[in-house]
Amino acid sequence: MKIAVDAFGGDNAPQAVVEGVVQSLQKEKGFEVILFGDEGSIEAELKKYEYDKSRIQIVHAPDVVGYDEAPTVAVKRKKESSLVKALEALRDKNADAFVSGGSTGAVLAGATLIVRRLKGVKRPALAPLLPTRHGSYVLLIDCGANVDSKPSYLQQFAVMADAYMREVGDVKKPRIGLINNGAEAEKGNELTKAAYQLLKKTPVHFTGNCEARDILSGEYDAVVCDGFIGNVVLKYTEGLAFTLMGMIKDELMADTFSKLGAALSKNAFMRVKKKMDYTEYGGAPLLGIDGCVIKAHGSSNGKAFTAAILQAKRFYEAGVNAAIARAVEALPSIED
């Protein structure tokens, strides 16, 4: 299989991307990488490493889609960008999967406009994984691709999450919750009340409403929500973790005993950091696209790109998209 990698997507591109690619090839066999971007720069980076030359191909793409560009406009105009050319390779089946750490908006727009949706899918959804206390992960879907969702979108998110967590997450019977403002069935806003009724009838293991305090409890393998909510949850995770770790740091430095204690507990804090670290568990799949699209975090380092590339490989090999297509087709048609 072949993975198309946008060498110029992300804050640390192309260095971190090329580093991630080389490491991923060292870690696993059975796939090749096509790097899209300025050929000279990519070659210069590759020179730093020893690697199997037969497994890397470069496709020259001189242009870059920036973070500050209007996504749809950029995707339509920048035909020679690494993002667009890599997505075209996915569309044309010259690649089986795609990874980019570029602008989320541009990846979403590009995947939708160039690769297009799986048949029957109303809205593709971005679905990052969050770590729970006990080492499992919960898929948060949708995380910003769609705002003002309809109930039927949330139903489709549930079947897409179910397929992904079964096939890639190795969860036999994923427990799927609906993020809501109360645990009781009758709680919610117009969207979640209607979505609850649909999810009850959907062939997934729907375990009911999930209050936000329980998202990370480990009781759910996936939680479904409108993209505005998912965006708030994802970004607040970052903000609150930063605030809390900052408070702890401030207080550990505030007295001599604590300072000494902090020095002694250094390894414990490193392990917590590792558990919370997105670089450990790859990027976010964009589900519902007719191809395997992984959006890596914009600030990904080499290790994060390695994880994202290997995640793209699993995404493809597990046959998730065929499972999604079947599941979506089996849903009753709803116009909402």
Added chain:
Amino acid sequence: MKIAVDAFGGDNAPQAVVEGVVQSLQKEKGFEVILFGDEGSIEAELKKYEYDKSRIQIVHAPDVVGYDEAPTVAVKRKKESSLVKALEALRDKNADAFVSGGSTGAVLAGATLIVRRLKGVKRPALAPLLPTRHGSYVLLIDCGANVDSKPSYLQQFAVMADAYMREVGDVKKPRIGLINNGAEAEKGNELTKAAYQLLKKTPVHFTGNCEARDILSGEYDAVVCDGFIGNVVLKYTEGLAFTLMGMIKDELMADTFSKLGAALSKNAFMRVKKKMDYTEYGGAPLLGIDGCVIKAHGSSNGKAFTAAILQAKRFYEAGVNAAIARAVEALPSIED
């Protein structure tokens, strides 16, 4: 001034409530408390303390509104409940402020149906304070009283938050943000896009969109959102803090050096806990009601009730409601 206190609201009622009342009277002068609830039980609790008997009055209310009751039904039927009788005292101006740790739904329904809204206020909003890293607080409004909000509700939330943070929070020019899925003005769902345009024209210090990662940054004195979003943020704060502190605890206990370090840093962790502890900063004001209503956390202990009672006193003395009424009246009338 007189504060009506629901002695039977909260998981630890009436013990914690009575303890909080006695402590609040010891801490500050210039107010009296009317305790509503079963007279015998309240008297039995009061016997445990030394206090100025002239400052506490008991009004017998034999019934209790439970957490599992449908709020509106309970408030309408349970005329002899501590919640209803205390709110009636507020309505009839026999009390100047009200505190309850009872069911949020019942406090909202009771305040709206019995005390009623301030003139011109479309929707009362629940507005808890969250601690930021550097010791300041941010008011989160609305936090669950309203779902499916209209843009004009969010505009009113902003002026109510402005009045509260100026008068009670002692912030000269509260910085008010709109929780949104991007920092740019054009970002958002239908609601936040329209609300942004209204807030730009509102006579408060609107500093623009606030991404969820920045809610606790200390850059905002209040953040405005639909109640569904506020509910998710509030409950996720609890869930994520619990998860993260749990991860840290697990790792600190996982090796000998860290265990020793944790013992040495004990005071630092106590200080972090204190910073994050809602019992330190009282309850959540319900803004937009024609009376000063404070909803204490359901699991409040004595200290939390003390803080909530003193917060109710400041809420009344600061004249927040008159400021809200003036500010709301000055807004252009919007039908949305």
